[in-house]
Amino acid sequence: MGHGELRGVVALDGPSGTGKSSAARRLAATLRARYLDTGAMYRAITLAVLRAGVEPTDTERVVEVARAAKLTQTSDPDASRTLLDGQDVGAEIRGPEVTLAVSPVSAVAEVRELLVEHQRAIIADALATAGGIVVEGRDIGTVVAPRAELKVYLTADAQARAQRRTKQDTASGRAATVDAVLADVQRRDAYDSSRRVSPLRPAEDAVELDTTPLDLPGVVAALLDLVEQRGLRVVAVGG
Numbered sequence: 001m002g003h004g005e006l007r008g009v010v011a012l013d014g015p016s017g018t019g020k021s022s023a024a025r026r027l028a029a030t031l032r033a034r035y036l037d038t039g040a041m042y043r044a045i046t047l048a049v050l051r052a053g054v055e056p057t058d059t060e061r062v063v064e065v066a067r068a069a070k071l072t073q074t075s076d077p078d079a080s081r082t083l084l085d086g087q088d089v090g091a092e093i094r095g096p097e098v099t100l101a102v103s104p105v106s107a108v109a110e111v112r113e114l115l116v117e118h119q120r121a122i123i124a125d126a127l128a129t130a131g132g133i134v135v136e137g138r139d140i141g142t143v144v145a146p147r148a149e150l151k152v153y154l155t156a157d158a159q160a161r162a163q164r165r166t167k168q169d170t171a172s173g174r175a176a177t178v179d180a181v182l183a184d185v186q187r188r189d190a191y192d193s194s195r196r197v198s199p200l201r202p203a204e205d206a207v208e209l210d211t212t213p214l215d216l217p218g219v220v221a222a223l224l225d226l227v228e229q230r231g232l233r234v235v236a237v238g239g
């Protein structure tokens with residue numbers, strides 16, 4: 001596989017609805033780099049927990065399920081897929097049942113250890129094969145890739161984030177009101193920021209980017225600027 005135009009790791013963190021997934025995917029596609037959605041991995045383990053009939057707060061059994069689950073996360077920005085025990089669960093992991101249960105599951109230290117190890121292996125492989133990867137989540141700059149060449153922490157007003165999510169849910173056929181989505185966004189923000197293990201917070205050396213006044217192309221352009229300023233964009237010679 002040929003090398004793309006990104007050298008190294010771009011870490012994108014931030015709360016729900018700030019545009020991490022969409023911006024990371026577009027940035028990676030533009031730079032012909034790899035893309036890793038770590039939230040999808042926590043969601044897939046959460047789906048496995050629900051399918052096993054285990055309570056998301058039953059830490060011991062959650063860890064057993066996480067250990068037994070066969071999780072595959074692909075890193076192609078144009079076809080990022082999540083497979084659980086061989087089955088594509090991309091749609092199901094975005095549903096309300098998983099969204100409701102994902103915070104307690106992702107607060108379990110052993111679950112995080114397993115997934116962080118898996119994520120680091122995907123990153124190492126991407127660096128070897130494509131030269132660069134954009135990784136998004138909550139703890140990429142702080143825990144998963146603390147030596148990332150660029151760390152960006154995305155923020156946006158809760159109201160703006162709830163509006164974006166509501167539009168997205170409606171478009172994918174899930175009924176949602178802005179108020180209900182706002183309550184969910186705030187509940188998860190509080191939970192993810194206050195958990196003991198790897199809480200959501202910006203790395204000390206992260207650049208903060210407030211996306212409230214920006215549209216998606218605007219966010220991607222700002223990220224591309226940062227990539228170029230750091231000298232991480234190389235123009236491939238001969239493809």
Ligand SMILES: Nc1ncnc2c1ncn2[C@@H]1O[C@H](COP(=O)(O)OP(=O)(O)O)[C@@H](O)[C@H]1O
Pocket residue numbers: 014015016017018019020021022023164165167168211214215216219
């Ligand atoms: N800057 C933006 N302005 C308007 N809508 C946006 C912006 N960034 C993302 N969106 C939309 O908001 C929704 C949530 O974005 P997503 O990338 O999934 O956020 P995150 O990964 O941070 O939760 C998506 O429907 C996306 O298209």
Ligand SMILES: Nc1ccn([C@H]2C[C@H](O)[C@@H](COP(=O)(O)OP(=O)(O)O)O2)c(=O)n1
Pocket residue numbers: 015016017021038039040042043102103106107136137138139140188192
């Ligand atoms: N690196 C990560 C990524 C996600 N998580 C947790 C916290 C989030 O509430 C869930 C779901 O993440 P995801 O990015 O898919 O969620 P949103 O797209 O923001 O709704 O997983 C995490 O703890 N660490």
